[in-house]
Amino acid sequence: MSWLHTTMNSTLGKKVLMALTGLFLILFLVIHLLGNLQLLLPDQGAAFNIYAHNMASNPLIRVVSILNFAFILTHVVYSIVLTRLNKNARPVGYAVPNKKSAWASRNMGILGTIILLFIIIHLKGFWYELKFGKVPFVEIDGIMMKNGFALVQAAYSNPIYSLIYVIAMVFLGFHLSHGFQSAFQTLGLNHNKYTTFIKKTGLAFSILIPGLFAMIPIIMYLKSIT
Amino acid sequence: MEEKRNYTLKIWRQKDANDKGGFVTYPLNDISTDMSFLEMIDVLNEKLIADGQEPVHFDHDCREGICGMCSMVINGKPHGPKDAITTCQLHMRSFDHGVTITVEPWRAKAFPVIRDLVVDRTSFDRIIQAGGYVSVNTGGVPDANEIPIPKKIADDAFDAATCIGCGACVAACKNASAMLFVSAKISQLAMLPQGKVERASRAEDMIAQMDEEGFGACTNTGACSAVCPKEISLEHIARMNREYFTAKFTAKKS
Numbered sequence A: 001m002s003w004l005h006t007t008m009n010s011t012l013g014k015k016v017l018m019a020l021t022g023l024f025l026i027l028f029l030v031i032h033l034l035g036n037l038q039l040l041l042p043d044q045g046a047a048f049n050i051y052a053h054n055m056a057s058n059p060l061i062r063v064v065s066i067l068n069f070a071f072i073l074t075h076v077v078y079s080i081v082l083t084r085l086n087k088n089a090r091p092v093g094y095a096v097p098n099k100k101s102a103w104a105s106r107n108m109g110i111l112g113t114i115i116l117l118f119i120i121i122h123l124k125g126f127w128y129e130l131k132f133g134k135v136p137f138v139e140i141d142g143i144m145m146k147n148g149f150a151l152v153q154a155a156y157s158n159p160i161y162s163l164i165y166v167i168a169m170v171f172l173g174f175h176l177s178h179g180f181q182s183a184f185q186t187l188g189l190n191h192n193k194y195t196t197f198i199k200k201t202g203l204a205f206s207i208l209i210p211g212l213f214a215m216i217p218i219i220m221y222l223k224s225i226t
Numbered sequence B: 001m002e003e004k005r006n007y008t009l010k011i012w013r014q015k016d017a018n019d020k021g022g023f024v025t026y027p028l029n030d031i032s033t034d035m036s037f038l039e040m041i042d043v044l045n046e047k048l049i050a051d052g053q054e055p056v057h058f059d060h061d062c063r064e065g066i067c068g069m070c071s072m073v074i075n076g077k078p079h080g081p082k083d084a085i086t087t088c089q090l091h092m093r094s095f096d097h098g099v100t101i102t103v104e105p106w107r108a109k110a111f112p113v114i115r116d117l118v119v120d121r122t123s124f125d126r127i128i129q130a131g132g133y134v135s136v137n138t139g140g141v142p143d144a145n146e147i148p149i150p151k152k153i154a155d156d157a158f159d160a161a162t163c164i165g166c167g168a169c170v171a172a173c174k175n176a177s178a179m180l181f182v183s184a185k186i187s188q189l190a191m192l193p194q195g196k197v198e199r200a201s202r203a204e205d206m207i208a209q210m211d212e213e214g215f216g217a218c219t220n221t222g223a224c225s226a227v228c229p230k231e232i233s234l235e236h237i238a239r240m241n242r243e244y245f246t247a248k249f250t251a252k253k254s
């Protein structure tokens, strides 16, 4: 399989890994958002808790969750590898910078690093706490389950914490504003019949998805102070 | 109407590949707006020679936008502020009276500076040698149009073939990536029947050579296409990616 190693180790191969893992993460964002929007239902978190409970006990979801971690790691590792390779390709820089491209496209590494910091804060605050921390239990339909809703509610009643979430979503939006359409180009999908559609979808996606994510802490914070 | 203008030039001077180099500032007055950018540097060089100084070395050949030799980053943009032209086609009327103009060489590890604004672009030649050709049997002269090619495909292949290999794409790319150049060279042949025979090995070999030369990867920023004097499209990079992975996953191991 040395041919496969050579292929994936080429500049093109490394980029394909970025694109595939990036697209998987995009898909994950949609599923994650649909689940989380249940936090806003007026049911004291019952729907959200049942959903989280079922997710935690579903073996298929466990596999997907491990894959998700592996893909984030691959995406991050290759972003470092590529950034170093790209920096090495120009040892001496220009006195006058070139601005003939979108800002986000030139700063994917910075945007990604901020997203990574956010992912760490996010995992520590919710994923780790739910899995290993002391979370109160709640009984719904006769089943005892962890009250994840209470955890989230407590976290978002802190304005600083909510603000971190909202700001992180802005950076995610910029990352996606370039990343979404870029992934298709990397996979060779550029064609005058559908590229305009991909670019428009990418723009809508990068506003809509982070926007809806950001709405959750905003609304829950506002609820906590009224 | 012709006008005379004054400029301050900030030009990169470097004795050889090992010299650290640095900017030198030259005031230059009474430059005709009808002059090309290279003619303006000719005027500067005449002055430098008259003063017993070393003239500014720069690459040029055809001075009509077809050879791709002229290579300067002018105020941060390869080939200067205008779109779809080379430096030799740029005129001084594009620069206001009294401005400072910064001139730098192409910057890339694979394009080492030889002297001042002259860089070594033989890495491009080695990529072409790796597969940017078609092997034809020399025999009798074939009839014209013996191989029918649809107009649309001929046009697309021709668009790719307009690449003059100047290297502005590399110079503009934040990663000093050669993808636009290599993709144009792969595309122009991959689309035509004569080039299809070797399309798999061509994609594999040219991309292997491109990586070996130390060019960067593609972040799809589009800066390359934006500065390309021939406006080569990113569609060719997507085609190159398809050619490469199709070759890698379907062609026999060599």
Ligand code: HEM
Pocket (backbone or CB within 6 Å): A015, A018, A019, A021, A022, A023, A025, A026, A029, A075, A076, A079, A080, A082, A083, A108, A109, A111, A112, A113, A115, A116, A175, A178, A179, A180, A182, A183, A184, A186, A187, B217, B218, B219, B220
């Ligand atoms: C939910 C999280 C994320 C999503 C959905 C995402 C998505 C994407 C997508 C779709 C691309 C385009 C791939 C291509 O050009 O073919 C991309 C590129 C990139 N991502 Fe992410 N990403 C995420 C997190 C991160 C993180 C945490 C980092 C780094 C620490 C990162 C660093 C990068 C870099 C540097 C690129 C550009 C690579 C290049 O073309 O040179 N991303 N991302």
Ligand code: FES
Pocket (backbone or CB within 6 Å): B059, B060, B061, B062, B063, B064, B065, B066, B067, B068, B069, B070, B086, B087, B088, B089
């Ligand atoms: S000198 Fe030939 S393209 Fe400019």
